[in-house]
Amino acid sequence: MLDALVRSSSEVRYRISADWSRLYQLSGGDFLADTTSADSDWVETYIPREDRAALRAEIERAIRTRTTYSLEHRVHLADGSVGWASSRAVPVLDEHGRITEWYGAATDITERKQAEAATRDLTVSLGRQVADRTAELRLYGDIIQSSAAPICAFDTEYRLIAFNQAHSDEFYRIFGRRVQIGEVFPDLFPPDQAPVMRGFMTRALAGETYTVTEEFGDPDLAKPAWEVSYSPLRDADGRVIGAFHFAKDISDRLRAETELASTQEALRQAQKMEAVGQLTGGLAHDFNNLLAGISGSLELMQTRLAQGRFKDVERYMATAQGAAKRAAALTHRLLAFSRRQTLDPRPTDVTRLVRDMQDMIQRTVGPGITFEVVGGDDAWPALVDPSQLENALLNLCINARDAMPDGGCITVETANEAMDARTARRHDVPEGEYVRLSVTDTGTGMAPEVIARVFEPFFTTKPIGEGTGLGLSMIYGFAQQSGGQVRIASAVGEGTTVSIYLPRHDGAVPGEDDAGAAPPLPRSAQGETVLVVDDEPTVRMLVTDILEDLGYTAIEAGDSAAGLRVLQSDVRIDLLVTDVGLPGGMNGRQMAEAARETRPDLKVLLITGYAETAILGGDKLGPGMAVLTKPFAIETMAARIRSIIEAGRERERRP
Template sequence: MPHRDLIALRQEIETLSLRNQQLESQLRQHQDHDLAIYRFLFDTMDEGFCIIEFFDGPHGPLSDYVHVMANAAYAKHAGIPNVVGQKLREMVPEEADDWVARYGAVLRTGQPLQFEQELVATGRVLSITTFRVEPAQRRQVAVLFKDVTERRKAELALRQLNDELEQRISAALAERRLFAELIDHGTINVYVIDMQMRWLAINRQARQDFQTMYGSVPEVGDSLPAFLNDHPDERDLVLPLWQRALAGEQFIETGTFAQRPYELHFNALRDHDGNVQGAYLFAYDITERVKEQQRLANAEQALRQAQKMEAVGQLSGGIAHDFNNLLGGIINAQELMQRRLDQQRYAALAPLLELSCQSAQRASALVHRLLAFSRQQTLQPLATDVAVLVDSMQALVRPVISHAISLRSEFVDDLWPTYIDPPQLESALLNLCINARDAMPAGGTIDIRGDNISLDSEQAQPLGMPAGDYVRLSVADTGHGMSEAVAARAIDPFFSTKPPGRGTGLGLSMTYGFVRQSGGQLRLLSSPGQGTRVELYLPRHHEQPAAPVRPNPGKTAANSHPSGQRIVLVEDQAALRLVVGEALRELGYEVEAFENGAAALAHMHKCEQPDLLLSDIGLPEGLNGHQVAERCRQIFPQLKVLFITGYDESAALGDGQLLPGTSILTKPFELHALAERVGHLLENEVC
């Protein structure tokens, strides 16, 4: 080749080399520029990015990886700084197997993967996109991720809220269904009406009861007044109650409908703003409750009567002693009278007769007080002089207490009256005296005192009473007293420290109940070895007690009755039949006496109407006195009747009432009292 051609070729080669260098320089500049751009994007991108490279480790082939590249956002999203060069099993050993399994699958298959997973070490939830870096021999995987912890929390909270709402809705619907079932299948009558008194709702029980009572079944939309037009009495009772509820009132009433008692709970139906939109009623059939209340009342009455009878048992021994003494005086006086008659010492008969009569009257009074005390009776409060009552009942109290016990009573001269039931107070005092006696087995003293006391608010508040004037009646003993624990329970029903069979434990509780019903209070003061004092505070009454009417035994009624009036006498006791008959004949009456009701009725059928039927109530066989009187009045409707009985008058009456032209005289009676009562009846003055 010519030299000139070689030179040209060399120059061309040099030119091409220079050109190549320029191109390489430009390429490097472009590459550096692109790399700078990529590095800038890599370092400033919001998502975390890293490249991991797998290697064989102690746990097996490709069982670990190292971070060969990571951008600045890695630490922001993953929460782990300076991750380049760190090995997985050194960073998060507890989680390593899970991450190796995830990225290992991408390395083996070359398939990209998207998933969300919590990085437990930092508590971050990451949304990850990962793919293999080619060629596969490099064992590298690229990971692009973002922290979605807050989004996951929000989604979880939203999911929980949705679940909760669904549960609440389901619960509300179930509750609504349950309430609907309960209301519709319950035994309560439920009515709801609007302002025009048209039904908005009515449950099954209400429909049934309404049909039973009124013969028709209301439906939603029907008018309540229209349904009650055929029942004006109940319409006039019910509609005003509904009008009160529609006016916004909430209240409870009781009433009887179709002979069944109901408790009515009325209330207004209001909207969210409180405006009345209607009214509703819950009506409860209280038949069983009324029956139970009656059973409880009967049981309480039975308990009261049992307590009375226990007291009567306490009385019996002492009364037998006193009664035998009285009978002994009567019998002995009669024996002496017979001797004086035989001796014709007539002047000596008068004092013996007086003694016999007084003993008989005392015995009669004792029996009547015992009957009045023991009988069942309705409370009948009246103005009472407590001092007089206590004085009159000492004949009942003294036989009960031991001879070793002294009974004393003291009252202020101007003791105020109180408004109580006298037999109940007698029962209370007798029980207090029995308790005092049992607390003093070796003897002692019982003091009954009464005074007036005015309590202001400060004094009355500890006693649980209003301020005012009270009669304070106290029963104090010198017995062994009570501990604080026993005293605290002393008025509890059935509480007793006495041995079995010695008491019911009802005495103090019934006394407390009686005093509280009378508007007063019971106060118990006691300590061991210091005795016991029970104070009864009874409200002052401003009306004076009525003075007892005392018969005048000297007054005779012989001249006040015309002679010839006919009396039919029915008395099974021969002695009394003889005495009563003779006494009436001496007064000028014609007396036809019979031993039993059958004989008297047989006589009535064949004689003219008598002026009076005088009959004992407690005839032993056949008809009793009430039945005799009823049958005699079937024959003679205007026949006047006087019953005589050995029972207390209230007990003889029972639950009945005296008919016009009828009266009762209790045995034993004085002849002048019999004459007066017969005279009043025959003169049309019914006693």
């Protein structure tokens, strides 16, 4: 120990104990130092250079404040090595507040510091001594402190440097052994798991903080699932000196989630089957009504013709055609719901379309409903399929009528909507300009849980057999396929507003067609031959009769193999009209492409009851190929055939 320091005059005489005399090889007795300054000669003599500044600063503080100084610092030992001392001294003041004496002691803490250094070398694998105790405090404060979660830390050589009791207990429970400080952590795992764990630890040692889910344990037993978090352990200078490993057993949670997912999947399957049942019932009801109208009209036509009573035939024909068109509209609703219908977008004056339908809608909803069109005189045109928009508008008005069993008012409004980025995100559409078509009723409205499901497949609030639940689904699919969106606002007892947003068309809109007789159907030039390939005899017969009435020579084939034989012969073929779904080893498009190997200029019209996207599979049709969806009007098919042939001739005439 360093004995009391006694002041005499301007000097301080250090009285040295025998232990310190032997340690520093002093001659015994005392040595002198100036207590009025921190620049004491003993600091220069006995303190290593790197600790002098800190010691002087502490002595100056004690002299300035007249308080005790205390500091751990290194000292030069007699054998030439460096040791550690803990110095403390208390000042004695006179009546004027001046320091007259210092009483203190210095304790040799070299062994303790050496032990700490050895421990630190093991725990942090540093090649240098840490300037302060930040890493130690983090290590022992975050890990060794009591925690129910398994926590440990390892150094840059993957050696365990600390772990809590929970980690030790869990490791023993899973692997049947206790972990020890200094063991290489990843090597403690089974051979099939050790590389995985080492990979996780390597990422943390590279400075990454992350969480993973992993199963580990005895390979012969059930492996519990763990959510393991890693974060780097850094020293005071920010260097990575190891990493933390924090584990949480989530086996029960994963089992619960798996059971929940299984239950939800079973529920979805049940809902799906219920929806299919609803769809089947609704479609059967609708199609039976339509088939009754068609077959009944045809039977009455046959009876009247046999009786020679021709006056009613035209009326029955109109009835059958109307039922057939409604059946076609129903299939279009199915395709629109699946977003696979073939659209024909054209520049459309939406306001004009609404006003043109006003009388028809009023007759449809009945006299108990007031129908009005407001605004929209300055509404932009939209790029949309007008026939599908008419169908959507009619569906919305019928839904509005059904929501007002005691009567009410339906208001249709068209308006312009310029959506900035924020508004577009809210409506789930690209930023830009849109035309809004809104249908508002004063009916019963809908509860939030109903609004959340109105666009779902087959969802309907109508009794089974009275609706397919495809109306709003069709509108939703049609709007999205057109590049727009549909939104609904409703409250119970306050009515409903459904708004369709359609992209603006920046250009002119063709005027209304001149009234008058329908133009004559385009006829064939002399000698033009069309090959018709379809596996349905009635369709093949009808198409052939249409072609022959228009002056074409028609050749029939019932499958792709027979059609390809004709195409590979030397028979003149000006156009191939083929169904897409064909027996015979290839579909209609494949047959056409095979035929183009020997007839590269072959013109093709694909007819199908499916959607164009189902035919193309995301591809575009090549030159001289077009699609016509069933059912089609005679004039539509005649015009399409003529346009394809003429377009082909025009290409052939080009140099």
